[in-house]
Amino acid sequence: xxxxxxxxxxxxxxxxxxxxxxxxxxxxxxxxxxxxxxxxxxxxxxxxxxxxxxxxxxxxxxxxxxxxxxxxxxxxxxxxxxxxxxxxxxxxxxxxxxxxxxxxxxxxxxxxxxxxxxxxxxxxxxxx
Amino acid sequence: xxxxxxxxxxxxxxxxxxxxxxxxxxxxxxxxxxxxxxxxxxxxxxxxxxxxxxxxxxxxxxxxxxxxxxxxxxxxxxxxxxxxxxxxxxxxxxxxxxxxxxxxxxxxxxxxxxxxxxxxxxxxxxxxxxxxxxxxxxxxxxxxxxxxxxxxxxxxxxxxxxxxxxxxxxxxxxxxxxxxxxxxxxxxxxxxxxxxxxxxxxxxxxxxxxxxxxxxxxxxxxxxxxxxxxxxxxxxxxxxxxxxxxxxxxxxxxxxxxxxxxxxxxxxxxxxxxxxxxxxxxxxxxxxxxxxxxxxxxxxxxxxxxxxxxxxxxxxxxxxxxxxxxxxxxxxxxxxx
Numbered sequence: 001x002x003x004x005x006x007x008x009x010x011x012x013x014x015x016x017x018x019x020x021x022x023x024x025x026x027x028x029x030x031x032x033x034x035x036x037x038x039x040x041x042x043x044x045x046x047x048x049x050x051x052x053x054x055x056x057x058x059x060x061x062x063x064x065x066x067x068x069x070x071x072x073x074x075x076x077x078x079x080x081x082x083x084x085x086x087x088x089x090x091x092x093x094x095x096x097x098x099x100x101x102x103x104x105x106x107x108x109x110x111x112x113x114x115x116x117x118x119x120x121x122x123x124x125x126x127x128x
Numbered sequence: 129x130x131x132x133x134x135x136x137x138x139x140x141x142x143x144x145x146x147x148x149x150x151x152x153x154x155x156x157x158x159x160x161x162x163x164x165x166x167x168x169x170x171x172x173x174x175x176x177x178x179x180x181x182x183x184x185x186x187x188x189x190x191x192x193x194x195x196x197x198x199x200x201x202x203x204x205x206x207x208x209x210x211x212x213x214x215x216x217x218x219x220x221x222x223x224x225x226x227x228x229x230x231x232x233x234x235x236x237x238x239x240x241x242x243x244x245x246x247x248x249x250x251x252x253x254x255x256x257x258x259x260x261x262x263x264x265x266x267x268x269x270x271x272x273x274x275x276x277x278x279x280x281x282x283x284x285x286x287x288x289x290x291x292x293x294x295x296x297x298x299x300x301x302x303x304x305x306x307x308x309x310x311x312x313x314x315x316x317x318x319x320x321x322x323x324x325x326x327x328x329x330x331x332x333x334x335x336x337x338x339x340x341x342x343x344x345x346x347x348x349x350x351x352x353x354x355x356x357x358x359x360x361x362x363x364x365x366x367x368x369x370x371x372x373x374x375x376x377x378x379x380x381x382x383x384x385x386x387x388x389x390x391x392x393x394x395x396x397x398x399x400x401x402x403x404x405x406x407x408x409x410x411x412x413x414x415x416x417x418x419x420x421x422x423x424x425x426x427x428x429x430x431x432x433x434x435x436x437x438x439x440x441x442x443x444x445x446x447x448x449x450x451x452x453x454x455x456x457x458x459x460x461x462x463x464x465x
Contacts, residue, residue: 045156067261086260094359101351102359103155105162108260112162114155123361125166125330127337127374127408128353 037098037117039079041072044110053077053098053115065109072113079113081106101126148344149328154179158186159193159310161334167321168328168343178326185317186333192223193309195246195302205303209246213299216288222316223305224292226415227285230308233419234282237438238431241423242395244284246302247276249393252400256391259382267384273398276300280395310336311373311418318414336418337372347461353378354465355405355446363444363452364463367410373417375425376406394426401426404447410458411441429453 005013036054040047041061049061049072056077063070068085078098081091084106091106097113101121104113149168152175156163165182169175191197195205208217219227230243251268259265279300286295296303314331318338321329328341330348339348347368351361358378365372377390381400394401407425411417416439424432429445433455436443442455444462454462 042155042157085262097359100153103162103164107157107160107162110157112155112157114153114164116153118151122349123351123364124343124348125164125332125337125339126351126353126361127332127335127372128358128376128378 035118037077037115037119039074039113039115041113042111051079053079063111065106065111067109070106070109070111079104079115081113084109152179154182156183156186158183159190159313159333160306161310163331163333166330166332167326167340169326174325178321178324178329181324182317182321182331185320186313189222189309189313189316192220193226193305193313195304195306205305208294208296209302212296212301216286216291216293216295218291218293221292222312224287224294226305226309226312227294227303228287228289229312229415230305230419231282231285231287233416233423237420237423237435238427239282240395240401240426241307241419242280242282243303243305243307244280244282244301245393245395246304247279247300248273248395248398249304249391250302251276252389252391252393255389256380256382265382265384267389267399270398277395277398307422308415308419310334311371311414311416311421313414314338315371315414335374335376335421336414338414339368339370339372342368352406352408352444356450360465362446362465363408363454364465365410365444365458366461370410370412371414371417372408372410373414373421374406374408375421377402378405392422392425402448403428404445405450406444406446407432408444409441410443411439416441 036052039051039053041049043063043065048063051059051074059074061072070084071082073082078096080096081104084091086108091104094104097104099121100115100117101123149170151168153166163186165179167175167178191199191202192204195209198206203217203219211217255265255268279298284296284298284301286297310333314333314336315338318331318340322340326340328343331338347366350365350372352363352374354360354362355376355378380391381388389400392401404425407421409417409421420441432443436455442457445453452464
């Protein structure tokens, strides 16, 4: 076997490998940091509106859903159902959400709001 | 020269190893609930295949287990109900399996999760729908419910293994497999996704969760809602490759005279079960987890624990007084907040 590595070869290999790993890690990280947090509104499984929560703007979206009008608003990077036509008002009681594991689901109105984000949450799935 | 080939080889291996799986997510309404698939895959295209397949399969099984709508060419629960007292219906293997297992579990347990309770459940569902549509409501009349309960009996289900058919021997009998089918289906689809190559992810079908593999070599963390504030997690569980099903009193309910009437009806009292606020069952089998989350929602701790020993499941119970009880096998992997 002519393959013999001296200690410099080993050091060079380790240094180059570390640089490669760091570069790869940073590329992934910067990709993620650039990704915005989006609140997507679905009615009857169709995407009907998207809010960019990262812009932290105050916006309102109104939709005539199954039981009547649903008003959705954003503020300070969060989204909520401001009012809805439903006795239990589960969606508006849920109030503000900015978490990808806590969608706002309005079953009687066939509507839900899902937040898309690359940020890590405390839990991977939330059962409620 | 060979020396540098060796160095390059190490570099390639390192880059290969550091190519972590990426997280992707999809969601949709199906099976009368909100369903989400979060999966870790090597690229978007692989994920889209799983996402499309998951939605398509939930739709297919929803049609099969639906007790209230007809679909062309599908012998579903509605077809069995429509033919009650008339004739046996040959059904798909999955529907046969779910009804067979529900009947066997009922006979061997505390006989609370009764899939023939439908005529009673429908009365409560009608009240809940009126409540959701902003109407003033009251509880169903108990005498009327008692009259309807004459049609409620698991012995009315006649199974024919050879024919793979189901017959309801009383014409007023009606099935609703809602308290077992979602757990069975979620587990089934998770296994189908694994067969297609998915190694890491979570399906959450309205409280029926299947955890597939691990997340980049560590356990997934599952949060269980606080029944009094369903927006915050009360208990976190760290686990992998498992089924977790929660039945709670905080999603489907109506309120009469200030009392929250949940959707789980006790067949012995014909009234909503008010003993627990949330029951979570953890097991390798989705149908077992689903069946017992409903059954145990109506039981006290002593009976829950006996069933847990018999069927080898773990549990987390939050009772009506907010007392939290966690089974022995979960104590090291749970955190109460």
